[in-house]
Amino acid sequence: MSTQALILAAGRGERMRPLTDATPKPLLQVRGKPLIAWHLEKLASAGVTEVVINTAWLEQQFPEALGDGSAFGLRIRYSQEGAQFGGALETAGGIATALPLLRDAPFWLLAGDVFMPDFGFPAADAQRFAASGALAHIYLVPNPPHNPQGDFGISLDGLALSRAAEPFTYSTVGLYRPALFRDTPAGQKAALAPLLRRAMQDGQVTAALYSGPWTDVGTPERLAELNATR
Helix, strand or coil: CCCEEEEEECCCCHHHCCHHHCCCHHHCEECCEEHHHHHHHHHHHCCCCEEEEEECCCCCHHHHHHCCCHHHCCEEEEEEHHHHHCCCCHHHHHHHHHHHHCCCCCEEEEECCEECCCCCCCHHHHHHHHHCCCCEEEEEECCCCCCCCCCEEECCCCEEECCCCCCEEEEEEEEECHHHHCCCCCCCCCCCHHHHHHHHHCCCEEEEECCCCCEECCCHHHHHHHHHCC
16 A cells, blocks of 8 residues: 655645635644644554655744644655745646655645545555556546536546546545656646646546545635534
């Protein structure tokens, strides 16, 4: 199974202002603890031991809040894009820059501003992915109101499709091989979607539909809704 993960936490969170003027979005409180802590606890429970968090906006707050990860039973290291490059490098750029902090092996990838409290980072999925020839395995969710057009589809044999009659939304969670980013320069801005779409066209991305609770905590209203329910 994969015992390492990269959590994306570098964004400014413009739509969450004014909340994110003083606090990075992944550190906002959801039901009594930082949003990112929900992921860290689940990763540790799944047997993950090494976590890298990429940061940029108000990045000094992450080590202050999370430390070295020992409180979660993890080892956390930080890829500080703000200090190194003056700001966030987008998704693929941030991943490529953080790769030296990961072993050359499959890793879990997820966004620090998504709430999916029941997702368990299943070891069986990680083992299956490690044994496959795929470059990525992504989890899709039913389309939320803010993304009715969806992102990707799933073929009958479990391949991710860049175009589909029934598209779903990318949850931000997946299993990845470093090889997907071998042509993405470190320290430069680059988006993830074009890389995924090219790999999909070559049949190198698999997908699964996840139907558990999932929220892209992208607005103050969605955060308030989460904190109003249990």
